[in-house]
Amino acid sequence: MDWDKLRIFHAVADAGSLTHAGDALQLSQSAVSRQIRALEEALDASLFHRHARGLILTEQGELLFNATKSMSRDLETASARIRDSEDEVFGELRVTTTTGFGTLFLAPRLPALYAQYPELKIDLMLEERVLDLPMREADVAIRMKEPSQADLIRKRLMNVNMRLFATSEYLRANGTPAIVDDLSDYRLISQNVTSAQVSVGSQLIRELNARPLRSTFTVNNYFGVLQAVLNHLGIGVLPDYVAEDFPELVHVLPEVSSGDIPVFLAFPEELRHSRRIGAFRDFVVQEIQAYRRARQLQP
Template identity: 70%
Template sequence: MDWDKLRVFHAVADAGSLTHAGETLHLSQSAVSRQIRALEESLNTTLFHRHARGLILTEQGELLFDATTAMNKRLDAASARIRDSEEEVFGELRVTTTIGFGSLWLAPRLTKLYEKYPDLKIDLMLEERVLDLPMREADVAIRMKEPSQADLIRKKLMSVRMRLYASPAYLEKYGTPETIEDLANHRLICQNIDSHQVGASATLVQMLMSYDITSFLYVNNYFGVLQAVINNLGIGVLPNYITEDMPDLVRVLPDIESKEVPVFLAYPEELRHSKRVHVFRDFVQEEIIAYRRRMSELETDS
């Protein structure tokens, strides 16, 4: 199969339009159309359904698009390895983690990394969905459980626990619960137990729900839970790593917490020698060490 035609096909399938694909490839619409027509003739099949709103892949087109997508990801991985320098750190590094950890813990600390490596470009992808590292959906992942794929290098960074927190203003207005039964008189802010989250948090929320709490606010990530808590809406289930950067939050019912949730950093075996991956890994590990030290000091002071 002709690589140029496959490249054009992938751009059209990705854009859903001959015109938009042509703009991406710097080709005219007629040139793109000729390449697609020639590819369809060589394969003796129809790859797109054409209609007024654009192009839709046929079943055969879907199969080919899956193949070209996999090819592109492998090419990206090879390109990343080729571009890596033994002396300099530059270029793009795609990092994926959860919305809560990425926005509340990781992003505020990236200033130090950029000060040291100003030519590094971080593409920070925050979502609850677990991206496929071997298929190059991301270069590095920080996950709230140990990755299952065998072809990943992984390192446990730390453990976190889910605990109950409220703002001083909320507690002043509505009172501080002394027992778990007192939560019935408060609004609980948490993730829904059916949402995508770590099992320890879901187990804790499910236990709390058994105490006849009548008012809830469900948010699908911890950043949203935190915003609700600091705006005095109720008592939130939040990871304990927020306390370092949010010292004004008050821990409620300190005997109640989830089981430990492990936090792992992982990246594909093929990026073992990537300079960008190494400096990011070392940066996160150094920040974890500093975080642990400060958390230990906070617990000692309390």
């Protein structure tokens, strides 16, 4: 079977459009169309239903697309292994994690990784949706629960707890709550309970909102919560790791905390020997160890 035609078919099936596939392949629409017709003739099968809104795979097309997806994953894996030399770490690394952890913990620490490996090209995908690592939607993931997908290497990194924080300026102006019932006199800042978040975090927010609060402010991610707290809007529900990078935050009501949220790093078994993933894993582990040491030194 003609490999070039399969490559073009895969691009069309993935894009659902001859035009978009042509743009990706730097081919004209007519050239792409000719290759698809030639492949259909060689297979004596129709691979697409043509509709005004685009192309839809036929049953035979679905079978072939499943095969080309598997081929594409295998080629990506082989390419990654070839590019990973014995002495250097370079090339693209697709990392997925949650918006909160990615913006508040990981991204601020990445300059140290780039300083060590300046030729890395990290594509950081911040998603609450769990991407499919075995299907190579990403190379490595940091998630707030143990991954359930098969054929993954996983490492538990740490536990996170949701706690209450405010700025000293806000507390000077409004006083510091001594007990949980005092929150009724303050503005509570949190994620909206309908936002994507870990269940124990949502549970804590529900419990706090069950009280007769004077005022509230909700936002759909922890970065927004942090910005509101840093601008002295109120007392915010935030992951405890923010205290390390934002010393102006004051931890209030220490008895108020969510349950433990486990943080796991995972990547496909087939990428076990990737030097880029190894370098990223070691970097994250070192940063978390440094974070833990800093917490132990705090009064």
